[in-house]
Amino acid sequence: MAELAYWEALRRAHDEELANDPSVIAMGEDIGVAGGTYKATLGLYEKYGEERIIDTPISENSYTGIGIGASMAGMRPIIEIMSINFALLAMDTLVNAAAKIRYMSGGRAQCPIVMRTPGGTAHQLAAQHSARLEKMFMGVAGLRVVTPSTPLDAYGMLKSAVRCNDPVIFIEHESMYNLKGEVPDEEIFRPLEGAEVVRKGTDITLIGYNYSAHWCIAAANKLAQENIHAEVIDLRSLKPIDRETIRLSIEKTHRVLVAEEDEGPVGVGSEIIAGIIEDCFFALDAQPVRVHAADVPVPYNHRLEKAAIPNAQSVYQGVLKVLGKSE
Secondary structure (H helix, E strand, C coil), rough: CCEEHHHHCCCCCHHHHHHHCCCCCECCCCCCCCCCCCCCCCHHHHHHCCCCCCCCCHHHHHHHHHHHHHHHCCCCEEEEECCCHHHHHHHHHHHHHHHHHHHHHCCCEEEEEEEEECCCCCCCHHHHCCCHHHHHHCCCCEEEECCCCHHHHHHHHHHHHHCCCEEEEEECCCCCCCCCCEECCCCEEECCCCCCCEEEECCCCEECHHHHHHHHHHHHHHHHCCCCCEEECCCEEECCCCCHHHHHHHHHHHHEEEEEEEEECCHHHHHHHHHHHHHCCCCCCCCCCEEEEEECCCCCCHHHHHHCCCHHHHHHHHHHHHHHCCC
């Protein structure tokens, strides 16, 4: 086992897939000579050359469209968009082309493209660089949406995404690139579907994804000191959502809290709780609780940013509310 940072795990996955398959290419702003804003392609330009590690102009819609065309022609592009905010500029090509090609061609054409992009709030990046747009992609039929929370999943899920024949939206988090974790030395693949129970418990189910999965784990550790045993589910995939794993957990714990960094309205938590009501309403002993950001653009001011964005303490307080222990 090697201990890798999140960005190192991504870089290793790029390197292995580029070496394995000459049809794999990478495209994006500053990913070549500069090695990527978050170092996910560091050194690969020198190793594979400018025809496979392609620095693009600042035109997300253009190079995403080029990548979609290349994928239809037999290539397997990995598109890096520097911030998920800028993915809005490529929504036309992603929604009206990538997501629909396989269906509209009756399966005769495929679009094996991966769009990697970081979202979420880092330190004072302000409203135009701190978006969490998972819910937009979740609403588009034909797209897969994954969001790994560990270096192991970042590595294994990116490799699986590159080999998938569907378009995959691969969402990272700007605050997790230096997060370290163990990754096996041998080549492995992680599934693009299915949640993972990362901590067993009996008193309440905590559901998170991406950065919020770490809040849930931290809150569960604190709750354990008070003899409250929380089960933690890391969703890993947002489209599709693993409703069966959620159902089985709630039938054991009978209580649930969903944590997300995004604003609450029409959000990931809303979709999860709708599924919970449909699948296991009669297993609930208390109303579900959502922990989410304030419904405002992310502030630049550091104190306002902290006030607007939830954290592990927010999850902890939410659990006390579910259990009727809050003041």
